[in-house]
Amino acid sequence: MQDNLKNLANIDTPAAIVSLQRMQQNIARMQQRADALGVRFRPHVKTTKCADVVAAQLDAGAAGITVSTLKEADQFFGHGVTDILYAVGMAAHRLAHALDLRRRGCALQILTDSVEGARAIAEYGRAHGHAFEVLIEIDTDGHRSGIKPGEDLLLDVGRVLHEGGMRLAGVLTHAGSSYELHTPQALAALAEQERAGCVQAAERLRAAGLPCPIVSVGSTPTALEAASLEGVTELRAGVYVFFDLVMRNVGVCSTEDIALSVLTTVIGHQTDKGWAIVDAGWMAMSRDRGTGKQQRDYGYGQVCTVDGVPIEGYLLSAANQEHGILSREGTADADIVARFPVGTRLRILPNHACATGAQFPAYEALAADGTVQTWERFHGW
CATH class of the missing domain: 2.40.37.20 (D-serine dehydratase-like domain)
Incomplete structure (x- = not known):
């Protein structure tokens, strides 16, 4: 509830202050980028972990959210958000939690980048009579995790999921190395590398007779510098909602x-x-x-x-x-x-x-x- 007597002169310190005007401008800017590029926008909410901020993002046109923990999924599902992507590789011990969310009506999608992970998902799903929706993580820049677009492993993982009775929902990548860049030209080049790699992975799956409806890419810098997202269906970004000094140095905000x-x-x-x-x-x-x-x-x-x-x-x-x-x-x-x-x-x-x-x-x-x-x-x- 709003307290009209509370202001910067009388609240206790230290305190985390959010400028609503700047936040709303940042939300509008990113949503307009996604709209102009012709893709749905799924913000990553790990930055804020705040229902009020997420409500503003959804009001601006976001379609679903991305989370980094299943606790986030629980919290936001409790606030009425049903379209949720858990964008961290699924550990087998979390499958019971994921299944509980899905059975309560949450359209939760999960992620893997290994045959072992895919088998664990498929075996658990079959044992419990449930088909999980699973994306395969793609490594388009050598930053962290994922399968390289041209690896045989991609098709192996896809087959384990599809033939194991799961719903192979698509592919996902995150160009995290964009945080190391600081010119528009370098960011645009990485955005194209991110797009092309993820689209290549999707095309390889489809050519092998495997479904791949979702092609999901994104980081705040590449989202803001991408010239085209041809072949992509979904854009993700997170820190853009607040921005920070790292992003200021990268050059995507002032x-x-x-x-x-x-x-x-x-x-x-x-x-x-x-x-x-x-x-x-x-x-x-x-x-x-x-x-x-x-x-x-x-x-x-x-x-x-x-x-x-x-x-x-x-x-x-x-x-x-x-x-x-x-x-x-x-x-x-x-x-x-x-x-x-x-x-x-x-x-x-x-x-x-x-x-x-x-x-x-x-x-x-x-x-x-x-x-x-x-x-x-x-x-x-």
Whole structure:
């Protein structure tokens, strides 16, 4: 329930702040991209794990959701979302949970990339009189998991599922290596590689007489830079809803697009070092130092005014569990006490929105009029 008395001046710190205006702009931008490319859009909700955010994505036109845990599937199914893709390789011990969801009416799709995994799914499904809907994960960039598009293994897995009585729903890939790029040209090339590889895998399955109705691709950078998605049926992306400093370095958003920040309070100083001490340490920001490998290192985050305006040159340069160290890049700031007096409220933009969001039990959703509404999120597996 909205509390009109709650605002950035009176909520406790540290707090995870979501700018509703920026979030809605990000949602609209990605949905428009999917619509223009002629594919359905299935957002990955692991970034937010929040029913209020997902409702906004579905209202904008998203068709179903992607999750990274079965707990997410449980939570969102409980909020009325039935079209759910569990996009992590299915472990055999989770099949009972997946079956329970499906028997309760959730149209859950699951994923595998091995003969062993496919056999486990097929055997469990047959033993319980149920045909799971299964996608095969495709490796189009050597980033993580999946089967390469041209491997014989692809057809072996497909046959185990199809001949084993399961519903071979299609193929899926994620070009995670896009996070390592930072030019439109490189991102567009990887987007085409992602598309072509996944389509090739689908065509090979079909040529072998195996069904493959779904061709699912996506990462936030490739989704935003793809020139064509010919042969693709579904696009996925997740972090776009908030964006973060890693995505800013990749080049698919500006600092002004980042919708998630951490509200913090100055609690002390080390004047000889030019430090201000804030109450947002790594327990608030997370340990993720993703920008440390990119062309611009933001430490543990970009310092902003309480209104969200970046203060150039000032970063959260180090962090302990509950203490953050705010300092100026380069030479120490001799006027740090006057610039950031004790009690000053600031906002810190995160390196990785997924990791920072995971530190909090709720978001404080900030409206354009300055009022704040609490949105619950959930943790765990």
